Amino acid sequence: MRRRLINSTLAVVLVVIAVFGISLVLVESRTIMESAHESVESDAVRLMSVVDGRLAGGDSGEEIGRDLLHDQVTAGRYARVDLPGGGTIEIGDRPGGEAIEARVTGEQGERITVRESSAAVRDEIVRAVLIICAVSLFAVLAALLLALWQARRLTAPLTDLADTAERLGSGDPRPRHRRYGVPELDRVADVLDASAERIARMLTAERRLAADASHQLRTPLTALSMRLEEISATDDPETVKEEAAIALGQVERLTDVVQRLLTNSRDPRSGSGVSFDLDEVVKQQVEEWRPAYRSAGRAVVCSGKKGLRAVGTPGAVSQVLATLVENSLMHGAGTVALRTRVTGNQVVVEVADEGPGVSPELGARVFERTVSGRNSTGIGLAVARDLAEADGGRLELLQQRPPVFAVFLSRAVSWGADS
Known part of the structure; x- marks a missing residue:
């Protein structure tokens, strides 16, 4: 050129x-x-x-x-x-x-x-x-010098833009923010920078989805493997039937977790909350994790106000509680208690254990990604918080030592319900 x-x-x-x-x-x-x-x-x-x-x-x-x-x-x-x-x-x-x-x-x-x-x-x-x-x-000499200057002024930016496009194609989406004083070339640079930012956001979302999925699927898969072990270890048809039914329910929740992660990665505010029985979700988590706690010589119990109904996605709430219960199993000690209560127009599920809790250095940063004090990935609590917020609720650390985490959800009130 x-x-x-x-x-x-x-x-x-x-x-x-x-x-x-x-x-x-x-x-x-x-x-x-x-x-x-x-x-x-x-x-x-x-x-x-x-x-x-x-x-x-x-x-x-x-x-x-x-x-x-x-x-x-x-x-x-x-x-x-x-x-x-x-x-x-x-x-x-x-x-x-x-x-x-x-x-x-x-x-x-x-x-x-x-x-x-x-x-x-x-x-x-x-x-x-x-x-x-x-x-x-x-x-002629003046025209030659002008042609050389003009050619350099036009070809150097084109070469630079070609390098930028090649970098985008090779997976380096960092925008360069270079402008050349030529409106047409600056327009191309603007488009490439905007494309680089979009690609960077897409790559970040994809990597985040992959990390979230790998972490969040581990919990239901672990629970499912324990049920299968129970099935393989018994000869009682009734026990096999009961455990198989529970395993099928876990598979359904596993599917819901995957769908929820995909939906949440596209639009974090795309919650489709419904009214559901909170006691059933809490009970299901206690039953699923009781064998793991029994193997560790510990116990998981539930208490608090009964008959509560919350607004949200049952699968997402189950996943949030499963993350908290798993954290207590891995990093906590003693008995893990799930307690339900009411505050204002919200229902609260508290998850507490008797372990050392969260260090003062971490504090509220425990919900940030990659932040962990126990050599873990630091993803679980961040994803749990995102799932809770997508349902219109929130996840908080109420007490550091001993640790008390709380899931706040909107309360579904029907006529004649006990307030």
């Missing part, structure tokens, strides 16, 4: 110089020739006026003299005065070869002839042509 810009610019300049330069040479040559003819005729007329005046005053040819007429002729020209009596006066050297000539006849019968060598006129034309050629060469 740079070569094309340079060649096109030089081509335009050369065409302009060829058209106007040749025209200027022709016009200048003609002007010099006409000026030389007019100058020779002017010398002849001036001589004629001097000679005619002297002759009219009664002077003879001898009295006119060469010296008197010499000052009336331009240097380098030849003049001849033929007097009426036959006398001749010559001024200057007669030019050889072609010459520009002017002849004038006076009232007294005298004849004046003035000549100038054509070589002198040609020399003047050559000088004019050389000046025009020098100016044209300067114009």
